[in-house]
Amino acid sequence: MLFNSPEFLFCYLPIVLLGYAVLGKFGRTAVVSWLACASLAFYAYWRPEFVLLLAGSIAVNYACSRLIWRLRERSRAQVVVLTLAITANLATLAFFKYLFPLIHFIDDTLGLHASFTNVILPLGISFFTFTQIAYLVDLSQETAEPQDLSGYVLFVTFFPHLIAGPILHHREIMPQFAPGRDFRIQWRDLALGSSWFALGLGKKVLLADRFAPYADAAFAHTGSLTMAGAWVGVLNYALQLYFDFSGYSDMAIGLARMFSIEFPFNFDSPYKATSIIDFWSRWHMTLTRYLTLYLYNPFAMGANRRRAARGKSNSRKAQRTAGGFASLVAFPTITTMFLAGIWHGAGLQFIIFGVLHGSYLTVNHAWRIFRREGSILARVIALPVVCVGLTFSAVLMAQVFFRSASTHDALQVLAGLSGGHGVGLDELSMLPPHAFLFLLALPVIWGFPNTQEMLGQVSTVRANIFGSRALAMWRPNWAWACSLGGLLVAVLWYMTDTSSFLYFQF
Amino acid sequence: MSDESRAENSPRPATGRLRLQAYVLLLLLIPALFLAASIPIVRSGSFPLESGDPFLWNPDYAFSLNHVDCDVVIYGDSTALTGLDPTVVARSTGWKTCNIAQARSVVEILGRLALDTYLRNNAPPKYIVMQFAPETLSRSNTVFWPEGITLLLRKKSLLEALPTLIRHPVEAYHFSIWAIKAKVAAVMKPPTDFAATEASFQARGGLLILPKAAETHCYNDFPYAQPTVEWVRGLKEQYAHNGTRVVINVSPLPSCSPIAGPAAAGSRNVTDNSLSLYPIGLFCDLDRHLTPEGAERASLELAAQLVAADKAMAGIQRQ
Numbered sequence: 001m002l003f004n005s006p007e008f009l010f011c012y013l014p015i016v017l018l019g020y021a022v023l024g025k026f027g028r029t030a031v032v033s034w035l036a037c038a039s040l041a042f043y044a045y046w047r048p049e050f051v052l053l054l055a056g057s058i059a060v061n062y063a064c065s066r067l068i069w070r071l072r073e074r075s076r077a078q079v080v081v082l083t084l085a086i087t088a089n090l091a092t093l094a095f096f097k098y099l100f101p102l103i104h105f106i107d108d109t110l111g112l113h114a115s116f117t118n119v120i121l122p123l124g125i126s127f128f129t130f131t132q133i134a135y136l137v138d139l140s141q142e143t144a145e146p147q148d149l150s151g152y153v154l155f156v157t158f159f160p161h162l163i164a165g166p167i168l169h170h171r172e173i174m175p176q177f178a179p180g181r182d183f184r185i186q187w188r189d190l191a192l193g194s195s196w197f198a199l200g201l202g203k204k205v206l207l208a209d210r211f212a213p214y215a216d217a218a219f220a221h222t223g224s225l226t227m228a229g230a231w232v233g234v235l236n237y238a239l240q241l242y243f244d245f246s247g248y249s250d251m252a253i254g255l256a257r258m259f260s261i262e263f264p265f266n267f268d269s270p271y272k273a274t275s276i277i278d279f280w281s282r283w284h285m286t287l288t289r290y291l292t293l294y295l296y297n298p299f300a301m302g303a304n305r306r307r308a309a310r311g312k313s314n315s316r317k318a319q320r321t322a323g324g325f326a327s328l329v330a331f332p333t334i335t336t337m338f339l340a341g342i343w344h345g346a347g348l349q350f351i352i353f354g355v356l357h358g359s360y361l362t363v364n365h366a367w368r369i370f371r372r373e374g375s376i377l378a379r380v381i382a383l384p385v386v387c388v389g390l391t392f393s394a395v396l397m398a399q400v401f402f403r404s405a406s407t408h409d410a411l412q413v414l415a416g417l418s419g420g421h422g423v424g425l426d427e428l429s430m431l432p433p434h435a436f437l438f439l440l441a442l443p444v445i446w447g448f449p450n451t452q453e454m455l456g457q458v459s460t461v462r463a464n465i466f467g468s469r470a471l472a473m474w475r476p477n478w479a480w481a482c483s484l485g486g487l488l489v490a491v492l493w494y495m496t497d498t499s500s501f502l503y504f505q506f
Numbered sequence: 507m508s509d510e511s512r513a514e515n516s517p518r519p520a521t522g523r524l525r526l527q528a529y530v531l532l533l534l535l536i537p538a539l540f541l542a543a544s545i546p547i548v549r550s551g552s553f554p555l556e557s558g559d560p561f562l563w564n565p566d567y568a569f570s571l572n573h574v575d576c577d578v579v580i581y582g583d584s585t586a587l588t589g590l591d592p593t594v595v596a597r598s599t600g601w602k603t604c605n606i607a608q609a610r611s612v613v614e615i616l617g618r619l620a621l622d623t624y625l626r627n628n629a630p631p632k633y634i635v636m637q638f639a640p641e642t643l644s645r646s647n648t649v650f651w652p653e654g655i656t657l658l659l660r661k662k663s664l665l666e667a668l669p670t671l672i673r674h675p676v677e678a679y680h681f682s683i684w685a686i687k688a689k690v691a692a693v694m695k696p697p698t699d700f701a702a703t704e705a706s707f708q709a710r711g712g713l714l715i716l717p718k719a720a721e722t723h724c725y726n727d728f729p730y731a732q733p734t735v736e737w738v739r740g741l742k743e744q745y746a747h748n749g750t751r752v753v754i755n756v757s758p759l760p761s762c763s764p765i766a767g768p769a770a771a772g773s774r775n776v777t778d779n780s781l782s783l784y785p786i787g788l789f790c791d792l793d794r795h796l797t798p799e800g801a802e803r804a805s806l807e808l809a810a811q812l813v814a815a816d817k818a819m820a821g822i823q824r825q
Binding site for chain 1: 535541687
């Protein structure tokens, strides 16, 4: 079920909220059980048979979590159980997400022409697998605590994050399901959550879906893209992806807040980023946190240990040497982003996307470490227009691989962008005005506060390149209710053709 | 952004519970009122014309016939409305004929209100002919197309209509947006004058001729389901009174229809006719609705069927 579908808005959400309001009077068990069942029903709406997979994954991981906790005094046995659990999780993920694309790739490469059936990728499998692996790892390190079954099921399945994140960390969510809190409807949270959700829905239906046709058209005809057509397509895709994922994240956070559950931010105006390092602290923030905690840190610590074993220093000064930089910064960064690329999908284009971002980050770190303070180049790059523009351009190039159906297509688009298939300026006059909506949207993205800033959920509204922070902050008053009500009217007008979210494929 | 920057400690205005409730209510009320605006729109006298839906442009016809006392009353879904010409049947049989068929969704949502109203206001006919498309003969699902909800809102009180809309909120939403968009479109560009169609409709005793060209190939996209035999039998039992005989037919399909085989087999021994297969050129819409030529052929077949049935009945009575 999609958050932007009539089924969700007119049937599912009112029923779940009503159940929450009624059962809230009966305490935690009733509410947690209700939300867990409702979340499973949410998942089952897509394909009921895959609830078995989700339930199986939860059952196995929950059993492993109990075992890991029980074996905390016997570290070797605990490591064995943890390893088996992680292997089982990754094997399931590999089977559904990577096995058949790999077989097809081998088949195509070797020209075997064998026929293999495909499996359907279960929705949200990456998200619920990674969430559970993290919990098991932290439990083994005793930085997490064992949970009762209903709380655990809800932690994994809670419908606002089940399909496409944010990737929750148990430390921030489990306490919110713990006994002792008030599970009744909180009107402040309902007001804030519904406003957050409305803004996200508006981004998805009124913006992302308007950019989609021009992006889709460009990426469907990569071989004949002129320079003008390629730029229009790529910029439309950049904004489709931005508003799609930003809208989804807002909706997820808003939905959770309606039930008085606070989700972490997942999106923080990434196109305002002044560097690639900054970009990854703003784009899919919970994935970045996950990658940092469970991939980058172990890789970096491993590199530290190896250098220490060879008697080499791991100090900041050591990072300024070529060898130190390569092993302490470049290796963990590129390896992490390589795996992040694979996480996004099976296909060479996703690996290139990951490695490209890994390389960007490495260059960014090198610049940070090796640049000469006060040089003309450093001063020029520090100008907001330059650093934001440079970062945005680098992100655009990587997004070409992210969106393309294959590496070949991506290279065709890049050729188009650089004029390899002609300039095609005359094509622009044939495009409808909507195709150039990005020209209005980009200044809005760069110049206005983001959702959490407007909703007063950050302590300070960051300055941006246009310096506009005067936009009225959200207050639960009639003016805001009328504005957001009007936004919902516009959403209803356009929502009749429901479209999926881009991140659902991961 | 670090989590520390979240505004846990940011000043929260002391907003009262009542004010928050009013905020949420207003936020929800605005879109709700927007959707509800479709109700007066649909109930307005000009809407059938403004809708641009040919199946809606004369929704009151079936309800407006008083003391016309037809010998043959044609009822059924849109295949009957567009496919059975009362003037042809009357010419071939000598029996006064009228067509009060309605679109499928009207039949499914509103029930047989039009037929019941006709029978209340007129003398019992000699024959009631009910013709349905193969998929309408199955009661496995109800279609909530705009015509059905429009008639529901126009012919029933709001209190009577609301339970159906609440039970089907998604369909109600799609309908509301459709109706509002139709109204806006009509305001922007006044609809075509249907005077000619109206004249033809009246002259032909209720046959709707769709302003569409003949089809050239099949594209059938209706999933086929077996007829609900009990429903068909129930119809016969319900209306075969006061000397009225009930004929239930399946509408013709194009010979290229992918469901022709199963539909023919499924309707055997269920309907009073066997499935006719026509060339695609006699259809003009959805592989179901006939051109005037197609309607003439179907009407002649019906007339022959009725005459044969009448002779057979006369034979039985003589014996």
